[in-house]
Amino acid sequence: SQELEQSPQSLIVQEGKNLTINCTSSKTLYGLYWYKQKYGEGLIFLMMLQKGGEEKSHEKITAKLDEKKQQSSLHITASQPSHAGIYLCGAVYNYGQNFVFGPGTRLSVLP
């Protein structure tokens, strides 16, 4: 079974709308990364969260990690076509351990 779940699996929104993508772990995380992938390209690092309750923002994207360090959300404000792609969360459960990735959320933004 997947250690990391993401919801929704896919999302279609109209340009200008806000949206949220969730990443849920079955156990407490050491820390979490968010990546974005465009078709035919590799993963681009967005943000990393390590402390419970931490929140980070970059341009119109805000990521949060809950206090229990088992759930993270990625919120996009006033979405644009350039936000389209696959968003993946990746977790580390211990400092020296390898990443575990979620299955991804495919986002389409209609102009």
Next chain:
Amino acid sequence: NAGVTQTPKFQVLKTGQSMTLQCAQDMNHNSMYWYRQDPGMGLRLIYYSASEGTTDKGEVPNGYNVSRLNKREFSLRLESAAPSQTSVYFCASSEAKGWNIQYFGAGTRLSVL
């Protein structure tokens, strides 16, 4: 700023053929990784190299071999390709294993007929 470079970008193989996927990074990173990405399953770790001279199995190593040629290069070999190995393969690197940002190549799309 090349980052992580993978070759080739696309490949079609027949069942039983062999091939090597190449990966090179120019960030002086110690750790390198090979992942495969399949629909609905996210990225799964095939092999990794925590430092030059070491390699270890990841989650799905069967059917693959790797070589850490030097600090820059980490190759993935399919000795006898099978249709189940049809996937998108990504190479990544990081300063060290674990809690460190991983930087990814653009991927290799492999089809095994």
